[in-house]
Amino acid sequence: MTLEVIGAGFGRTGTMTLKVALEELGFGPCYHMIELFEHPEHVAQFYCLLFENGADHPPRDHLAPV
Secondary structure, eight states: OOOOOOOOOOOSSSSHHHHHHHHHHHHOOOOOOTHHHHHHHHHHHHHIIIIIOOSSSSOTTEEEEE
């Protein structure tokens, strides 16, 4: 699975709507940052992405982080 779309945005700017729209268009499942509340174990992976360059992908069960 490869990353096809990155829809980055600040909070309260329609990112959940973008997530739903991308999934409707077949670019899903999409990863929304609200999922960190449901999967706190993903925080370490994002830390590696942001600060250590230790990972090159979002959690494997999602196509696009939103």
